Amino acid sequence: PAYLFQVDQSQLATKLISRTMDGRWGGKSESIHVTLNVEQAAYTRDAWAKGVYTRLFDFIVKAVNEAMVTRDTELKMGILDIYGFEIFGRNGFEQFCINYVNEKLQQIFIELTLKAEQIHIR
Numbered sequence: 374p375a376y377l378f379q380v381d382q383s384q385l386a387t388k389l390i391s392r393t394m395d396g397r398w399g400g401k402s403e404s405i406h407v408t409l410n411v412e413q414a415a416y417t418r419d420a421w422a423k424g425v426y427t428r429l430f431d432f433i434v435k436a437v438n439e440a441m442v443t444r445d446t447e448l449k450m451g452i453l454d455i456y457g458f459e460i461f462g463r464n465g466f467e468q469f470c471i472n473y474v475n476e477k478l479q480q481i482f483i484e485l486t487l488k489a490e491q492i493h494i495r
Contacts, residue, residue, distance in 0.1 A: 390417075391406050391408050430469075
C-alpha cells in the first residue's frame with residue numbers, strides 16, 4: 374500500500390507504469406510522459422520491490438545490531454545467503470531470515486579469505 378511509503382496511491386501507480394523523459398527542443402525544456410508496456414512495467418515494479426527489500430533488510434540488520442550492543446561487548450548479527458538453491462515466486466519471513474543469515478556468513482567467509490590472502494602475500 375502506498376500509504377506505507379507516505380505517497381499518494383495514484384502517484385505511485387503512475388510512477389510504476391510510466392516514465393518521464395526530459396529534453397530540449399528548440400531551446401525550450403520539455404517533459405514527455407511515456408506509458409510503459411506490460412514487460413517494462415513489470416520490470417519497473419520488480420526493480421522497485423528489490424530496492425524496497427534491500428532498504429528494509431539493511432534497516433532491520435542495523436536495528437538488530439544496535440539492539441544487541443551491551444556495555445561489556447558488542448555483539449553483531451550476520452547473514453549468509455547460499456543463492457541459487459531455492460527459487461520462490463513469493464518469499465515469507467522464514468526465507469528472509471534464511472537469506473539474512475546466508476548473506477552474513479558469505480561476508481564473513483570473504484573477509485576471512487581476504488585476510489588470509491593478505492597475510493600470505495606479506
